[in-house]
Amino acid sequence: MAIVLGPNQYGKAETRVVRVYRDGNVHLLRDLNVSTTLRGDFEAAHVQGDQANVLPTDTQKNTAYAFASEPGIEEIEDYALGLARHFVDDVGPVHTARVEVDEYPWDRIGGPGGHPHAFVRSGQEVRTTAVTVQREEAWVVSGLKDLVVLKSSGSEFAGFLRDDYTTLQETTDRILATALTAQWRYAEPADWADAYAEVREVLLERFANVHSLALQQSLFEMGKAVLEARQDIEEIRLSAPNKHHFLVDLAPFGLANPGEVFHADDRPYGLIQCVVQRDDASPAGPAWESAAAFC
Amino acid sequence: MAIVLGPNQYGKAETRVVRVYRDGNVHLLRDLNVSTTLRGDFEAAHVQGDQANVLPTDTQKNTAYAFASEPGIEEIEDYALGLARHFVDDVGPVHTARVEVDEYPWDRIGGPGGHPHAFVRSGQEVRTTAVTVQREEAWVVSGLKDLVVLKSSGSEFAGFLRDDYTTLQETTDRILATALTAQWRYAEPADWADAYAEVREVLLERFANVHSLALQQSLFEMGKAVLEARQDIEEIRLSAPNKHHFLVDLAPFGLANPGEVFHADDRPYGLIQCVVQRDDASPAGPAWESAAAFC
Amino acid sequence: MAIVLGPNQYGKAETRVVRVYRDGNVHLLRDLNVSTTLRGDFEAAHVQGDQANVLPTDTQKNTAYAFASEPGIEEIEDYALGLARHFVDDVGPVHTARVEVDEYPWDRIGGPGGHPHAFVRSGQEVRTTAVTVQREEAWVVSGLKDLVVLKSSGSEFAGFLRDDYTTLQETTDRILATALTAQWRYAEPADWADAYAEVREVLLERFANVHSLALQQSLFEMGKAVLEARQDIEEIRLSAPNKHHFLVDLAPFGLANPGEVFHADDRPYGLIQCVVQRDDASPAGPAWESAAAFC
């Protein structure tokens, strides 16, 4: 019966890399938040304080910047794969590297074809990737977060289980709103940008057009449609806070409120999470082991 | 030599009002964060604890919801004027009311003419208004905040004052980025939505096309162009953090960095603030006395 | 009728300065967030883009670090006065400098007299100062923010004004909770640390022991007691969100709720703000013109 070191990892979190591509006067912009995490033979660092196997997190930051120059940032998935492969192949003690990237999208001022080097940040969703390289293998998970959507009709919630603590009324017409997080795992390399655009569009289309009997059902339909549209995606995880909008009682003021005035509440919120997958999906391995899972 | 009550005000902050307009199946959405503040004869409330003159902040919240139903929310400026006028006219002890509104814009899923009642939040800027009604008078300030813009060229900073603590190098090509806050005061009622759209467009256009010798100069040109475009605007205030992007030194890794790879820093940041106004502007009165000024 | 530059200022915001004092093995820690703002002859910078009068904000940051070394940081008020005086005296175009400092307090691990150089951050309040130097004159405002306090009894709210939108019930026993911001202006230099400790203690004591008829009354009594305790303080500003705690209706579950179970709500919140001052206070000049007032 001894006390031992268990699973462990370390890295550099939230390196804010901005890459400008210049084609004469016309610029392209990549605005990233990069986190790298290494796993491997780091027992001596913990138990004896011997750092001989530890590549500094400062070096990981430098590497993130250097790789933004060469090979550059075509798409975040390529960039993350390159970084993770480097750590596993070139840093002896490392057997697994995980690179998580958030990309903040920017629009050209004046719209597509507009100003050559002036941009306005599109505050809509954040595009994400989480790449894991373990020895010879690699897994690519892509996603989005903070995509805030709302339906002001076409959503009900009824026929639910009731117990002694249930006071909620059934409703056949309510506001349904969420800030969607989605992550999907690829079976093979894809045209990342094209796949992203398609998945995003399918998610929005299904959210809008599925008559919702509950957020669970909307999420499942959204996930299913993604897998139907993209054969190269094996599973998708959806996490969605149910951002409640409560109808305000205006009767004391002599006013009717036929689904017009709502209070948008902050907390608490529902939190609905599910995975939709192919029944013959390849093993996920460490693909989902985010740094957050440690916290 | 006595201890006395000085300026004071109170109100309800951040009431989250969502208003749905239904034209058959086609819905419109107004998503607001409303803060109301009252000034008047509230000395007894402070000094004797006598609340006879104090309209509860809970009532102010109720009123914000009721007015969202009737007269409704045409534009946030109209709505705020109606609320503020009500407090001054109908609540005896109140001589001044200030109503501040943030509006979160939403896009229709599928674009203009798209889905009738499904929306995605446009995360770009937040539209704002701050209306002050004092007895018979009224002032309308409109604005925007969190409009994040970036130029990857067309910006320099040189010829500045140097002292013993100056180490900064001059540059003739740098990234210029900010999260713009702008507030403008109207001389008279306007077509609020139209004015907003025009001011926003002028601000973006000038930010993009002015060759910037410093953020101060860009801001002044942006403000000046707004006043030139809109005769009904008397002054505009601009507040802009200089969100620094530092060129990363890649030389240790054998890489050149000709304006390509940057570190986006969080803190510290420059903070540039100025007012651009007509020299015959009408008195601003209490138009700029925000609740934040008290903090 | 021309378009002209109005009030303007610029500076470096949120420079995070940490200063360690070493007396052998025993260390002292100062952990600051420093913002400097300059006003003066900066018209050419805005109108012509001529930066000859503009001391870079980068230089202001350097100066904040250099002054943390020499003369050092005895108390934040001394440090801010030194910095502001330097900018006004030594930088030609500057006629007014404002230095705002937040200090994050730390406790020694093991308590007073405990570990010589290991600390745990005391998350209670943040200590603040805002010093304004204008030519020969200086104003010192000190304060605190984010001091979260709660009374679970000794607070009522009744006898208030009612109108058509009032639904609130009167109460003679409620939870009163706030996150206090206080700022007080000194008539003359003081023992800053001693004054801070005394004001903080008076504020807490009065919050606790005044039987509250409303938050307005509590704040006034708190402010009044500070002015009674400290002759060197001329006025105090208090800003306090009323953080509502709503009694939960447990009757549907067959449970009484005699002031025991509450929902702590986020938004909206009341916001109560007042100034308590001496009727013969010296002119405040620009003492209260914070950078935030521009936004």
Next chain:
Amino acid sequence: MAIVLGPNQYGKAETRVVRVYRDGNVHLLRDLNVSTTLRGDFEAAHVQGDQANVLPTDTQKNTAYAFASEPGIEEIEDYALGLARHFVDDVGPVHTARVEVDEYPWDRIGGPGGHPHAFVRSGQEVRTTAVTVQREEAWVVSGLKDLVVLKSSGSEFAGFLRDDYTTLQETTDRILATALTAQWRYAEPADWADAYAEVREVLLERFANVHSLALQQSLFEMGKAVLEARQDIEEIRLSAPNKHHFLVDLAPFGLANPGEVFHADDRPYGLIQCVVQRDDASPAGPAWESAAAFC
């Protein structure tokens, strides 16, 4: 090859429960943020939109409030165990319930034995628990987060692995600072409050007194000491951002900087995470499957 529902869960997040205990005039306060998550037979809810098995998240919120009354909140672990056991035993479709609770500690104004019902929030750490009940079994994880600690000496970082991207200098005396998150799993029920106090003290003591060769080593020593002190704890997870403090170069201003003036940087930061455990620990089962792991 079909598309199927994978793992899924749902619940109510961040219910803000405040419980007052009244012993005459002397009150005790429990200030909680409660999240409940259910897993079970919810396939029909997703696939057919049939909610017959779904206990509304609104009901979960009601239950959290009701249980705060009866049986009440002795310690957060007891409260969470009671809630989770109820969901599994009394709600048919549920086989697993997870209850996560954050507790915000408050101090009595005037110190221990001070004011009977006036409190000031201790902003130091947040106490946490995450209880999982699966059919007949239960797992209790307790922890803390946001415990911000700093050593201004007794920390070095040298002898590390270097590669082509390494520019970091070795140091034998640096600031070591972090915001600690720790979570430990119990083998059996404990005196939760006593255990919490002891673990917290051990963590602080080891952070302070271990001469640190790296944050990895400090964390391992902290975790090991906890397991040595408490036989009822089987494993502990530590997650610690390395909050970098960079020595400022004051040489351009003619000033030495012998470890005195630092810039506290925001991003990027190192992130060091490890588990310390007994080699004969009981199976962790679903104990660590936080809601966050889904995102």
